[in-house]
Amino acid sequence: MIETNPFITKLERRFVLATDVKTALQSATAHVHTIGPRTDLIRGGDTPEHLHLILHGFACRYKIASGGERCIISYLIPGDICDLNVSALGAMDYSIRTLSACEVMRIPHEVIDDLTTRYPILDRALRWCSAVEEAISREWLINVGRRVADQRIAHLLCEMLVRFNAINLVTTDSYNFPTTQADLGDATGLTVVHVNRVLQRLRNDKLIVFKERKVHVLDVNGLARLARFDQGYLHLTST
Amino acid sequence: MIETNPFITKLERRFVLATDVKTALQSATAHVHTIGPRTDLIRGGDTPEHLHLILHGFACRYKIASGGERCIISYLIPGDICDLNVSALGAMDYSIRTLSACEVMRIPHEVIDDLTTRYPILDRALRWCSAVEEAISREWLINVGRRVADQRIAHLLCEMLVRFNAINLVTTDSYNFPTTQADLGDATGLTVVHVNRVLQRLRNDKLIVFKERKVHVLDVNGLARLARFDQGYLHLTST
DNA sequence: CGTCGATTTGAAATCTATCAACGATGGTGG
DNA sequence: CCACCATCGTTGATAGATTTCAAATCGACG
Numbered sequence: 001m002i003e004t005n006p007f008i009t010k011l012e013r014r015f016v017l018a019t020d021v022k023t024a025l026q027s028a029t030a031h032v033h034t035i036g037p038r039t040d041l042i043r044g045g046d047t048p049e050h051l052h053l054i055l056h057g058f059a060c061r062y063k064i065a066s067g068g069e070r071c072i073i074s075y076l077i078p079g080d081i082c083d084l085n086v087s088a089l090g091a092m093d094y095s096i097r098t099l100s101a102c103e104v105m106r107i108p109h110e111v112i113d114d115l116t117t118r119y120p121i122l123d124r125a126l127r128w129c130s131a132v133e134e135a136i137s138r139e140w141l142i143n144v145g146r147r148v149a150d151q152r153i154a155h156l157l158c159e160m161l162v163r164f165n166a167i168n169l170v171t172t173d174s175y176n177f178p179t180t181q182a183d184l185g186d187a188t189g190l191t192v193v194h195v196n197r198v199l200q201r202l203r204n205d206k207l208i209v210f211k212e213r214k215v216h217v218l219d220v221n222g223l224a225r226l227a228r229f230d231q232g233y234l235h236l237t238s239t
Numbered sequence: 240m241i242e243t244n245p246f247i248t249k250l251e252r253r254f255v256l257a258t259d260v261k262t263a264l265q266s267a268t269a270h271v272h273t274i275g276p277r278t279d280l281i282r283g284g285d286t287p288e289h290l291h292l293i294l295h296g297f298a299c300r301y302k303i304a305s306g307g308e309r310c311i312i313s314y315l316i317p318g319d320i321c322d323l324n325v326s327a328l329g330a331m332d333y334s335i336r337t338l339s340a341c342e343v344m345r346i347p348h349e350v351i352d353d354l355t356t357r358y359p360i361l362d363r364a365l366r367w368c369s370a371v372e373e374a375i376s377r378e379w380l381i382n383v384g385r386r387v388a389d390q391r392i393a394h395l396l397c398e399m400l401v402r403f404n405a406i407n408l409v410t411t412d413s414y415n416f417p418t419t420q421a422d423l424g425d426a427t428g429l430t431v432v433h434v435n436r437v438l439q440r441l442r443n444d445k446l447i448v449f450k451e452r453k454v455h456v457l458d459v460n461g462l463a464r465l466a467r468f469d470q471g472y473l474h475l476t477s478t
Numbered sequence: 479c480g481t482c483g484a485t486t487t488g489a490a491a492t493c494t495a496t497c498a499a500c501g502a503t504g505g506t507g508g
Numbered sequence: 509c510c511a512c513c514a515t516c517g518t519t520g521a522t523a524g525a526t527t528t529c530a531a532a533t534c535g536a537c538g
Binding site for chain 2: 061063065066067069071073085086087088089090093094124127128130131132133134135137138140141142144145146147188189228229230232233235
């Protein structure tokens with residue numbers, strides 16, 4: 001089981017949470033499910049009556065484009081909520097898929113409503129989560145729209161470094177990233193073949209090493225310089 | 240002045256609004272500003288204390304990428320709110336710019352809070368607006384990431400047709416679209432030159448005509464077929 | 479009339495996709 | 509234990525899409 005809730009870890013980067021808020025959050029940990037790797041957690045069209053919070057593992061949002069190609073909309077890591085605003089839409093218009101094995105916590109909407117009314121700071125925190133996800137989405141749009149292949153991959157790797165770091169999952173500039181090159185292509189709008197060649201270049205330039213489903217960033221500054229990475233959009237550093 | 244509020248028009252596609260809700264929304268119309276074309280309405284870094292609702296005209300969200308290129312994140316049309324979730328982030332991490340002259344309504348956050356607590360349906364409506372914008376953002380990501388140039392432009396033109404139609408601003412398959420080819424490029428991740436060539440192809444294929452800042456869609460089905468357009472993601476048709 | 483921005487055109491360069499194939503790896507069942 | 513299969517990473521050659529650069533045209537407007 002998870003002793004330290006990554007959701008709380010993430011929120012505490014930005015908010016000061018009183019002890020009762022944290023225990024209330026922890027106590028909602030009742031429904032924890034374990035899901036195998038590479039399986040759909042939620043499908044487009046579903047109307048989930050719970051919120052899904054990732055406690056452990058690695059997943060993604062994706063859509064199948066009308067041409068049949070899979071597109072990864074965003075990566076989900078511990079502390080991320082999979083389906084924050086679907087209740088407003090009625091049905092999912094995208095799917096959620098695990099990439100590694102995952103521990104997922106299901107929180108009924110009523111519990112969320114109860115928590116946010118009892119603790120206004122949680123209401124603000126959830127809105128903040130949603131707004132940060134939108135900001136990441138905007139940055140992905142820029143990534144795919146206006147950066148060349150090398151920068152796209154580099155930028156994505158920088159983003160994941162910062163996001164994993166925010167939940168204390170980075171040690172010596174390396175983090176778990178159990179994604180295939182095909183996944184990376186679907187996330188950056190590139191072909192598998194081209195992703196492969198880009199990764200080779202980044203490796204030759206001594207910027208990163210991809211080994212055993214882990215990314216080792218050898219030269220953080222070099223990678224960030226190549227990607228022109230500016231982490232402001234992640235809104236993690238309290239201003 | 241505006242007699243029919245496009246925001247209400249949009250919401251009534253999805254929600255049944257009681258008369259008192261509508262009059263409450265209308266009466267908030269106090270602060271209406273007129274802004275000239277091609278001017279920044281809000282800048283990145285600002286912390287606006289109002290919500291900005293477009294009543295008339297055409298605008299866009301944009302960011303300047305670290306390489307200096309302007310990227311258009313989304314188009315804003317009458318009935319759209321420019322900065323729905325910035326209050327959760329503290330400061331804007333993007334900018335808003337008018338493309339045509341605009342009438343913009345400024346609503347103080349307190350008024351919004353008051354309205355949403357008095358009328359829960361408005362709270363749901365705002366969440367719905369936010370969720371739809373996220374869905375559009377996802378589709379733009381797919382557009383730029385996985386479609387070829389012709390499809391990108393065609394898809395964007397289809398989307399705008401449906402969105403303008405939802406606020407009754409389409410007559411005989413044509414709508415106001417006061418955007419330059421450079422803007423279109425910034426929105427689709429293409430160069431001006433290439434946008435120009437794509438538009439010529441679409442014109443030659445008798446799919447659209449671009450004249451006097453208006454788009455005339457000559458062959459709706461043909462355009463939608465080329466773009467493989469499916470309007471489901473706009474969540475406008477009540478299921 | 480001259481200027482500025484927007485559209486258009488042409489030619490060449492570059493990036494990325496496509497196609498096809500091979501090797502490595504890991505799991506599975508006989 | 510080995511053969512088999514599926515998935516993933518890798519490579520080479522070629523085609524195609526898009527960018528880049530440079531310049532011409534057009535239209536609106538003071």
